[in-house]
Amino acid sequence: AQKVTQAQTEISVVEKEDVTLDCVYETRDTTYYLFWYKQPPSGELVFLIRRNSFDEQNEISGRYSWNFQKSTSSFNFTITASQVVDSAVYFCALKGEYGNKLVFGAGTILRVKS
Amino acid sequence: DTGVSQDPRHKITKRGQNVTFRCDPISEHNRLYWYRQTLGQGPEFLTYFQNEAQLEKSRLLSDRFSAERPKGSFSTLEIQRTEQGDSAMYLCASSLIRSRASDNTGELFFGEGSRLTVL
Numbered sequence: 001a002q003k004v005t006q007a008q009t010e011i012s013v014v015e016k017e018d019v020t021l022d023c024v025y026e027t028r029d030t031t032y033y034l035f036w037y038k039q040p041p042s043g044e045l046v047f048l049i050r051r052n053s054f055d056e057q058n059e060i061s062g063r064y065s066w067n068f069q070k071s072t073s074s075f076n077f078t079i080t081a082s083q084v085v086d087s088a089v090y091f092c093a094l095k096g097e098y099g100n101k102l103v104f105g106a107g108t109i110l111r112v113k114s
Numbered sequence: 115d116t117g118v119s120q121d122p123r124h125k126i127t128k129r130g131q132n133v134t135f136r137c138d139p140i141s142e143h144n145r146l147y148w149y150r151q152t153l154g155q156g157p158e159f160l161t162y163f164q165n166e167a168q169l170e171k172s173r174l175l176s177d178r179f180s181a182e183r184p185k186g187s188f189s190t191l192e193i194q195r196t197e198q199g200d201s202a203m204y205l206c207a208s209s210l211i212r213s214r215a216s217d218n219t220g221e222l223f224f225g226e227g228s229r230l231t232v233l
Contacts (some may be wrong), residue, residue, distance in 0.1 A: 004156075031219045043203065045157070045224035091156050095220045100170060101147065101223060104156030 002027045003095050004105035011110045013082050021077045021108045023092030027071070029053075031097035034068065034075045039089040051075060082112045118225035120206050126231045127196055134192045135228040139208030146189050147222060148181055149205040150174065157205055163189060164211065196232045202227060203227040 003026040013019045020113050025034065036048040049059065051068050059066050065079045079086055093102040117139045126131050139146050144165050149157035151228070159173045165186040175181075178196075183189040193200055207222035 006156075009154075035221060037224075042226060043229075044226040045205065045207075045222075047221045047223065050219055050221050091157075100145075100162060101159045102157075102220070103159070106154070106156050 002029075002032075002094050002096055002099070002103045004092050004103055006090075006092055006108050008108045009106075010109040010111070011032035012113065015084060015112055015114050016081050017112075018078060018080050019082050019110065019112075021079075021090050021092075021110065023075045023077065023105060024074065024096045025073050025092070026081070027094060027096055029096040029098070033095045035093040035095070035102060036075075036077050037091045037093060037104075039091065041088070045091065047050045048077075079110075082110075084111060084112050088110050115142070118206055118208050119221045120204075120225040120228050122228060123226065124229045124231075126233065127187070129198060130195055132192065132194045133196055134190055135204050135206075135230075136188060136190050137206030137208075137225060138188045140210075140223055141187075143208035143223070144186070145209045145211050146183055147207040147209075148149060148189070148191050148201050148205065151203040151205055152201075153229070160191075160204075184216055194231075198232045201230055201232045203229050 005024045006094045020100045032053045034051045037045045039045050067076045091107045092105045095102050117222040121136045146164040152155045159172050161181050163183040178194045181191045205227045207224045209222050
């Protein structure tokens with residue numbers, strides 16, 4: 001079975017602070033794919049990043065960075081210098097090599113205050 | 115707008131009534147998914163179509179739920195004899211599956227969802 005755990009239910013930060021969202025996953029597949037999605041108040045899930053299990057290089061995109069560690073089954077997401085517009089629910093998701101669907105975590109609510 | 119569109123955005127109904135949701139995927143996408151999201155939870159898989167064929171259904175999809183994608187384009191999700199426990203956001207997503215497996219990146223493109231409230 002595949003499972004994604006986002007232990008942080010809600011995080012509040014003040015604008016310009018850095019914040020890290022944790023994601024831990026479980027899978028028996030040797031090849032798998034990890035994703036982060038953002039869900040603003042409008043409701044639409046917006047794709048942020050995909051990472052393959054065979055590519056452990058961390059990635060930086062503007063203020064966003066992702067830390068993939070196979071040894072701890074974690075795929076954490078950091079926002080540097082947070083902004084009020086970053087306020088949303090963030091979901092981590094997993095897809096197995098032969099699976100046809102994404103399995104989502106429960107999400108982390110991020111509130112960025114000005 | 116060339117994204118995934120869903121209709122209606124909000125539906126309030128009385129227990130026991132039937133409701134139908136429509137999803138129009140991104141036009142070239144051959145795969146279409148339905149997910150359900152309740153308050154404070156992540157999306158849960160309900161079912162998916164490859165073109166017009168429904169290939170997988172979750173145990174969450176009881177006999178009261180039926181989904182169709184008759185021409186491999188738009189899809190409908192019908193809930194019969196609604197119950198209060200059906201209150202949720204119903205999300206539709208689409209993707210393009212290519213014949214070469216290594217070309218498939220796996221990400222889904224979601225619509226804004228249809229929120230159902232059963233009174």
